[in-house]
Amino acid sequence: MVKTTADMNALLKDMGTAAKSAAKALRKSSTDAKNEALLAMAEALEENKSFILEENKKDMDHSREAGYQDAMVERLALNEARIDSMKDGLKQMAALADPIAKTQDQWVNKDGLRISKRSVPLGVIGIIYESRPNVTVDATGLCLKAGNSVILRGGKEAVNSNKALVKVLQEGLSKSSIPADSIQLITDPSRELAAEFMKFNEGLDCLIPRGGANLIQSVLKNATVPVIETGTGNCHLYVHEQADFEMAESILVNGKTQRPSVCNALETLLIDRSIAKEALPALTDALVQKGVIIHGDETVCSITDEAVAAEEEDYEKEYLGNEIAVKVVEDYEDAIGHIEKHSSGHSDAIITGSYEHAQNFLNDVDSAAVYVNASTRFTDGAEFGFGGEIGISTQKLHARGPMGLEALTSYKYVVEGMGQTKG
């Protein structure tokens, strides 16, 4: 299927026009109308389970034939429970507060103009993602709840699942007052079309990539549409000399092993030299028992024989698996220096009983989420109480950290006068 750039642009333009028109309707929709649409989509998922699973089976079969790894095929897989979970997600979104039509601030300026800062939807949101089909439903639900239409571009290995899910969601919408065009799916899997999509400024108000580091980097490099960068997490746990060792162990094990494949999992352990000999063996033991490989610096390797020698690049790595880099630092300043140099700015934590060091750490570390005496695994929209989450932003513009419904909104200024002109 060879397409010219003109073909691709025509395709995008049509989708963009439909999405923009739907966004206009969504922008004016009441909270009730949006919630009814979410519930209608949930109902449609329930009613079309067997169709969705049949289509999903095609993707699974193709992936197995193509020789994809088991983990990849597993990410693609849908079953009744996973469809229920998407359905429940939509129902939960219906119960969340509406982030739109809120006046954030209002004042009267020196000329007597009443100026209001009102929350409004972003408009049309592009989502580029990889193999997990649940993103199709979760992202769509959140975008619609915040009054936005979406143009989805999923992975080519999930194309049948995504087509089925979008068809079903649109069927749900057709029973509500929200236009079915609020959801657009790009089914052409070509990289060329993805590249055009990233430059579709005319049709997109923002673009959110969801997936691995390669996808994110490709979007950052190629997009001209405003992007929200998500998800790279080289997260640190610093065990300060005044730490409670048992607390340190429990938070370390939780951060590294509870779900190693996600961006808020720990990747590096730092520990003060003054307590290393006493505290480190129990910490590394606990990790090794969970099957974690320890990449330690020289001192670490001299204290425990459970570690392999760390290379300098280990401190840069987001392992996303059962490995961790461990380093003995001289003191608090040394720990901060290491975090400043290596952190990806996602989530970093200190374990300490010192009030002073806790406060300093919260100020000194410039990451989206900074922790004292708690696991970095809490950096998550649901844990933060936002209901859903469209991703975790690691940039500073627009939104930072877990992004809930508010991150999917903008604002406008409403200015009411009685004939004022500028002097």
Next chain:
Amino acid sequence: MVKTTADMNALLKDMGTAAKSAAKALRKSSTDAKNEALLAMAEALEENKSFILEENKKDMDHSREAGYQDAMVERLALNEARIDSMKDGLKQMAALADPIAKTQDQWVNKDGLRISKRSVPLGVIGIIYESRPNVTVDATGLCLKAGNSVILRGGKEAVNSNKALVKVLQEGLSKSSIPADSIQLITDPSRELAAEFMKFNEGLDCLIPRGGANLIQSVLKNATVPVIETGTGNCHLYVHEQADFEMAESILVNGKTQRPSVCNALETLLIDRSIAKEALPALTDALVQKGVIIHGDETVCSITDEAVAAEEEDYEKEYLGNEIAVKVVEDYEDAIGHIEKHSSGHSDAIITGSYEHAQNFLNDVDSAAVYVNASTRFTDGAEFGFGGEIGISTQKLHARGPMGLEALTSYKYVVEGMGQTKG
């Protein structure tokens, strides 16, 4: 002066390292320290007027020799009054409230974690701008007040003025506790270096272009650093059938002629057919008396002989001069349709005595600033009461409309626990 990409990257890397280190100091600086730095910079401007004017004269001479237009040379020109105005700007910034170290929100999650959303600086801000040297001082002052360091890339025609201003500002900083490295200036005028600067993700947290449409488009197309788009204003005034005609005239003349070269000036007038015959002649007369050329549609040309026939592209134009497009619309819906199609989303206004149409207009028009019975010329940081303004955003991500100090900040989440792990 031919430079390799490696040379340029080395130059940027050095600047980036210095700016990042300064940003770290700025982030921790007290409000008083930042304000003292602003006042020290103001003082330094006062003390070095003759040096600045000498250097500025070089730029003016070069520009005249190069045959630049008078308007361009005029934009470059500094004089005592203009330096005083920059100086006063810095003093006013010192008096503004500090946008940093404010807790925007705080709550306890279901696990008992105390989560705070704290305002923080963006970090290092890149500014790409054209010939006006006052941007060097204004942008730097605002960035520093919000705790950010800056890397400036001004126009090549203003390079001596900018070098002089940065030298003087840095001298001011050296008498304060804020590092002089907080201000970095790219003096190499090449487009190649500008292109590398737009892709300097490693060193910049955000990039703000200030200038004409060509500059903005070039930055939007080429940057990989997160950009805040500023400044394109195709602004509309819609005179509704229930308008007060005198008010309409006064707001029209103000919007079009008070300062036609700026982005919040009016570019299109729409008027309801039912009142066109009665109201239009006085409106166009008032504009013609101010030297404005009227590009009217067929009906307009049939009502007044002061208009020339408008082409379709006139409705797309940002004239930034003494011209205006005028169109007779059938009714409110037709006016909204025209604005939706042609507005750049900057500022649009309705003149009406109808409560219903006023409210509908405020909801229906999706622009950064939407007005009832007031001039679009008020879309401005100072008029909105923000003190200074770094630009007017026409995108929806991060900041929209006039951007004051808050637009130069981000936030981080501070999470305080007592040993919590994720279950």
